[in-house]
Amino acid sequence: METRPILVAYDGSPDAELALRWAAEEARATGTGLHVVVVDDVVTSPWGLAVAHHGEEVLAGAGAAVSDAVPDVVLETRVGHVMEELLRASESASTVVVGSRGHGRAEDLLIGSVSQHLARHATCPVAVVRPTHTEGSRRIVVGIDGSEASSQALEHACRRAERTGEAVTAIHAWDEHAPSTDVWSSEPRVIDSLPHRQLLLAESVAGVRTDHPDVELEQEAVPVAPVRCLADASRSASLLVVGSHGLGFFGGLLLGSVSQGVLQRAECPVVVVR
Incomplete structure (x- = not known):
């Protein structure tokens, strides 16, 4: 039976970097594949739909960070609404890993809108990663x-x-x-x-x-x-x-x-x- 990969929602933010490292360690320790997804977000403006094209550049940074640590890595850029695309990707994941905040409009909140939405609606476990208060805790x-x-x-x-x-x-x-x-x-x-x-x-x-x-x-x-x-x-x-x-x-x-x-x-x- 094929093992589903760990999905990481990545946007290049410091919290996403932390989530990527956490997920890479989980994948390495469990022998699970890693699926890193960057979404070029479609936003609605008075002039119609617009796409913020930054995914390939952001994804390159993610690949450089994990390519040596995890042998089985899939890097993917999608275009669409962030939450819809991540939920669609999560349907084939064993776990979704996301930083507690990102680069979105809710970055000033204790937990961002994307991570909260995934925790509510994903059909698999969702890991929301933030630094531990007590380093080295077991x-x-x-x-x-x-x-x-x-x-x-x-x-x-x-x-x-x-x-x-x-x-x-x-x-x-x-x-x-x-x-x-x-x-x-x-x-x-x-x-x-x-x-x-x-x-x-x-x-x-x-x-x-x-x-x-x-x-x-x-x-x-x-x-x-x-x-x-x-x-x-x-x-x-x-x-x-x-x-x-x-x-x-x-x-x-x-x-x-x-x-x-x-x-x-x-x-x-x-x-x-x-």
């Missing part, structure tokens, strides 16, 4: 909420850890709402959710421990808002892995509120798994 953090998407995220992290020797920390975080007051006794009701949360986490991790016995796997149940908890944990992580959406009210969305939030606030590369 810990993958995974967000767990009991959903199928988070189970896939944990599986993804453990498969990587088997290859790299990194440790994996599975974190289940939740909002601990202040209990309401009993109207008869004026005493606050005590809701002890910790045992239930610990059980949910243990059940989520149990099967993975069996399937990946050589992976150093820790688990933490933390009564802190999930986005804040995972963002804080990312400061000492080499990678943060989350499911595309969880079990909340908006679980049917293409990208859940937690995964969207950590894309904005994480301080290491993030992989969104679906």
